[in-house]
Amino acid sequence: MQYDVIVIGSGPGGYVAAIRCAQLGLKTAIVEKYNTLGGTCLNVGCIPSKALLDSSEHYHNAAHAFTDHGIQLKDLKFDFGRMIKRKQEVVDANTSGITYLMKKNKIEVHTGVGSFKDKNTIKVTKADGTVAEITATNVIIATGSKPSSLPFLKIDKKRIITSTEALTLSEVPKHLVLIGGGVIGLELGSVYARLGAKVSVIEYMDGIIPTMDKALGKELQKVLTKLGMDFYLGHKVTGAAVKGKEVTVTFDTPKGEKGELKGDYCLVAVGRVAYTDGLGLENIGITVEERGRKIPVNEHLETSVKGVYAIGDVITGAMLAHKAEDEGTLVAEQLAGQKPHINYNLIPGVVYTWPEVASVGQTEEQLKAAGVAYKTGQFPFKASGRARASGDLDGFVKVLADAATDEILGVHMIGPRAADMIAEGVIAMEFRASAEDVTRASHAHPTYTEAMREACLAATDKRPIHI
Incomplete structure (x- = not known):
């Protein structure tokens, strides 16, 4: 099957790129390895985390703020299972919306792992092992990212977890030890703190949300401390071990002393790494950067191979859904002969705590x-x-x-x-x-x-x- 454009990955960058290409008259296909479209953002990232943030904030307000408004509640409680179920309903509604948009814009969806045979040919390996080949004049890589970890720390996905597992827990942790004081960790930490969990944040830097203006981190720490969260700043995690239902996280303090925290769950939120595994980039002569596995691109987001582009989390810059969307639009419009631009200084960053x-x-x-x-x-x-x-x-x-x-x-x-x-x-x-x-x-x-x-x-x- 021959297309003008094949997009590998259906996250915000990928599906927006595909839609814009189709709007501009280009015959477009999208390749997605999972059965649902939307990538990390819609399935295990932006959307489900916001659903839980909203649910937990409603409960927290009912428990702590409603009396100020003259609203009296008796025997207040929450159903955590229903919160998780509602979160999934929100996810399902959004992902089905993307499926609808693919049909509306006549974009053909190929389910399977996409990899390069050559710069114009993509092999799609389906779950049953069968392989189909599709070709295109241009290919856009939009495969996103996955949670990263510390080299000495094993993620077992049961007690030592990433943000993905934190969205599907069957219980509210009694004590959540959070490694990383960045956006993802603080958002999920605040969800569970509102629901009664003790949350301890271990951050290597001397402040939380360290990439943002320092005044914001100081103010957010004050607010989250009032919520009951504890902060261990300037601490270097050295290990984590699971025994039964208990996790022990060890660290070095700023003074070089040894310390530890024990909890029933440890959430590792130390950033994300570009997902380039299995793409077959070596077959077309693309070498990823050693740190972060990013794909090098020029100012037009074109790789070293003509006609092959990369956008979103797999290239340098902030790992943000709206950045990926803007880049997907930029590539599509360039392919149609337009001259779009992105001012990277003006890509906003947001933390969805309250x-x-x-x-x-x-x-x-x-x-x-x-x-x-x-x-x-x-x-x-x-x-x-x-x-x-x-x-x-x-x-x-x-x-x-x-x-x-x-x-x-x-x-x-x-x-x-x-x-x-x-x-x-x-x-x-x-x-x-x-x-x-x-x-x-x-x-x-x-x-x-x-x-x-x-x-x-x-x-x-x-x-x-x-x-």
């Missing part, structure tokens, strides 16, 4: 390191009328602007609905708005987004209205 954390552009640490003269404006949610009404008083919005031109260089926020509000910062920076430009735009009252305007007022000439 309060949510979101960031775009340069951090304060990056601006200092680059010697850029900048000014800062910050506005706390405790001064927001809308946040006061909803009881979401933790967090702030911080805007960094060029000291001379007032152009916004970075927006960093932690607070209610920050994941949605960061879009205002992205749009403003996409059009190179100044902080003053944002202050001149009317913001509905009362809304959380007024905090963005107030932070810009603070950055422009130190004149926020409400503090």
